[in-house]
Amino acid sequence: MRVALFLTCVNDTLYPDTGRAVVRLLSRLGVEVDFPSGQTCCGQAHYNTGYRHQAEPLARHFAEVFGGYEAIVTPSGSCGAMVRELYPRLGERASAEGRGDTLARTLSPVVPRTYELTEFLVDVLGVTDVGAYYPHKVTYHPTCHGLRGLGLGDRPRRLLAAVRGLELAELPGAEECCGFGGTFALKNAEVSAAMGADKVRNAESTGAEVLCAADNSCLMHIGGMMSRLRTELRPVHIAEILASTEEEPAA
């Protein structure tokens, strides 16, 4: 099977290790991965901040770059939710504004073929044990767009539970938002920081060494908070845990 990796602009620029982990993991599972170099940004930041019209050309660009693939995999719950949940809405709104169905028609092929990583592993490949080894105590934060947007449910937890050596600690208040929310973290910095601090305190109470999630944007905010609060905890993307093996262990 050949899939396109939609890494997202944030991961490409700031978290290349996550991208390398996805490639290693999928290759190990027999999936051929391609990285279409024309990819940029899904337009979520534009859309969610109110610049819907600015998001439209980015969505069109996404559909042009990824249109030819049978599956598109992304290690980001929120960018995945942008494509699956909000691209159809972009199309509907353009039609409702009398601009025709062209945008909707352009976007429709990529919408059902876009999968968040853990969803792809469990639903498409049908695996929960990916042969990973990660001897650490880990707590899992289900990010909002993965949890409520894509409905990832317990897929990430099932994948983590099958990792050898990993001790999974339940995070109190797991389903509460960490406070990132894209531009919310800038526009309402104080409230955002208060939410982040509570998330870090809850994670600390589990005694875990690592807080993992399926979204580096949330981890950037939580990790920035951890670093400032000088906790022992580290943020790690779930792809890096699942890619880790005894031969090639992740930190």
Place this chain on the structure above:
Amino acid sequence: MSGTFVGMPAFPEAAHRAVRDPVLRANLRHATHTIRAKRATAVGELSDWVELREAGRRIKDHTLRHLDRYLLRLEESVTAAGGTVHWAADAAEANRIVTRLVKETGESEVVKVKSMATQEIGLNEALEAEGIRAYETDLAELIVQLGRDRPSHILVPAIHRNRGEIRDVFVREMGAWGRPAPAGLTDTPAELAEAARLHLREKFLRAKVGVSGANFMVAETGTLVVVESEGNGRMCLTLPETLISVVGIEKVVPTWRDLEVFLQTLPRSSTAERMNPYTSMWTGTTDGDGPRTFHLVLLDNGRTDTLADRVGRQALACIRCSACLNVCPVYERAGGHAYGSVYPGPIGAILSPQLRGTADEIDASLPFASSLCGACYEVCPVAIDIPEVLVHLRERVVEGGPAVRQGNRVVLKPARGHAAERAAMRAARWAFARPGTLRTGQRLAARTRRLHPRTLPGPGRAWSGTRDLPAVPAEPFRDWWQRTRGGKDGAE
């Protein structure tokens, strides 16, 4: 006092006080988490919750689409039952009507059952200006009124107060309004409730005029419905000679059959009860039982304008259960006052900027008072997609666009203060449409990474004030991929 919100600062500044107040944050955290857990249990008991939620959404959707028809039907039914219907286009008109009606009775005081609609229009202040005193009789509203405070929650207006603070307010203020607090009052809930009961009983037995809102109005029979927990509302609805109800036009439901759905979903969503303790219903007037005169003031005040908005109109489906407030992480930290309106929390963030418009700084800031986490949509018993409306209203603020104000189609200009952001968004879109530009930017960031400051200038300062920035890696992923073809060249 449950007074004006005019002059409130925009949301981020207004939230500042609550975020920095450990007592307030503890009060809010405790209260919202308790009710949140109870609600989940009460909802979990119903096997058909999903169907009830969908039924509620459809009833509201249908009613809103045919609102004109159902309102005329309601007027007919209320009139036939002996009531009088008045139409108020805005707050000023509603206040004028109520003031006139009270004056016609010759009375100078009224008792009130808790009503969001009368708070929305500032009725108490309007009455006071005409020499009429309005006494709030809902326990939490009484606390707010005596404390010269503002409500901060739809269902629990005094949620920001703890027992000790309430005791102090009672001791200090009750005497100025009527019967003083008993000597030696402590902060035990039973003693506080008894003090309020004695104070209010005097008002109930004396009052000749009652003022209420309503949770629902049934078009087919002209019946109004108030659901409450204390029974104080029922005293206001039954003891006075004249009853004046001020109700938003969106509160109409077509039939009793429709009401059945909401009488199940509202109490479970709001107080986590299977059924609320008091459900009072009245249809016009009845000889020898209850008020002899009944007036219904139907309030528009921005609702028709909201109805004209294809995305935003779903906010009018709200049944004021407050489940979205109790689950909202932003409300929990910022407190209700930060929203600058009688409608705080997620629903307030989409309702106020539609009812009032986005011209004011506070209204323009409300659509951004959310991390779009979606918890509000998940708990809403009528499935209002609050995040969708928030994003829609953000668009109105930053880009402007078509809207309806006071019945007229207008094209709104973008709000001031977003020019830099708009330019940045356009520049980002331009760069993202060109992968080569993105790559150049990434390489530049990677090469200069040792020079990057620990704190950011401009709007980024808000981020780096409380969080450390991630280090920029030496090589972006796309360069690694190009160099190694995904590790296949063994050049990792």
